[in-house]
Amino acid sequence: DTGVSQDPRHKITKRGQNVTFRCDPISEHNRLYWYRQTLGQGPEFLTYFQNEAQLEKSRLLSDRFSAERPKGSFSTLEIQRTEQGDSAMYLCASSPEAFFGQGTRLTVV
Amino acid sequence: LAKTTQPISMDSYEGQEVNITCSHNNIATNDYITWYQQFPSQGPRFIIQGYKTKVTNEVASLFIPADRKSSTLSLPRVSLSDTAVYYCLRGGSYIPTFGRGTSLIVHP
Numbered sequence: 001d002t003g004v005s006q007d008p009r010h011k012i013t014k015r016g017q018n019v020t021f022r023c024d025p026i027s028e029h030n031r032l033y034w035y036r037q038t039l040g041q042g043p044e045f046l047t048y049f050q051n052e053a054q055l056e057k058s059r060l061l062s063d064r065f066s067a068e069r070p071k072g073s074f075s076t077l078e079i080q081r082t083e084q085g086d087s088a089m090y091l092c093a094s095s096p097e098a099f100f101g102q103g104t105r106l107t108v109v
Numbered sequence: 110l111a112k113t114t115q116p117i118s119m120d121s122y123e124g125q126e127v128n129i130t131c132s133h134n135n136i137a138t139n140d141y142i143t144w145y146q147q148f149p150s151q152g153p154r155f156i157i158q159g160y161k162t163k164v165t166n167e168v169a170s171l172f173i174p175a176d177r178k179s180s181t182l183s184l185p186r187v188s189l190s191d192t193a194v195y196y197c198l199r200g201g202s203y204i205p206t207f208g209r210g211t212s213l214i215v216h217p
Binding site: 004100101102103105 | 151152158194204207208209
């Protein structure tokens with residue numbers, strides 16, 4: 001048990017639908033990261049929060065993606081108008097030492 | 110982005126010691142080396158971190174030579190459950206950056 005909780009663990013959605021994932025970091029960690037991982041690849045950085053401030057976003061984070069971290073606690077990642085290419089494992093991590101959650105497996109059909 | 114180079118795959122047998130080497134020629138003065146382990150359908154798990162010389166914990170050892178251009182993760186007496194992907198990361202930055210990692214398969 002790493003202490004980082006992600007919900008849901010699995011999500012199947014139809015193309016064009018919106019989906020939202022939640023991450024609850026370790027309570028005393030002020031940094032929170034979102035990553036995306038596809039089969040055979042390492043995790044790819046999407047975005048990073050320091051407390052409630054979103055400090056950096058990857059080019060991978062298109063305008064269909066939005067992330068929030070209200071009050072510097074849990075975070076949500078929303079994907080609008082999902083595409084089949086969005087199918088991946090979405091990972092959340094919190095720091096100082098990067099502890100990862102179990103991830104949310106998204107399948108877009 | 111911080112770049113490292115490591116073998117794509119390795120094979121070993123139960124009870125053997127496994128050494129996975131990572132190259133990081135352009136390592137910066139304030140960069141640490143961190144290794145993660147990842148099982149299928151799980152998030153990466155921190156294994157060990159070091160700056161120079163040798164670091165050992167209950168899971169692994171990390172050897173970093175004086176020039177710090179490479180590092181070696183050593184797993185003593187591997188078991189089948191050590192079959193996983195191992196990632197080497199360099200950075201003093203705040204964004205852990207992953208490559209493709211090394212897929213280790215431990216055979217009976």
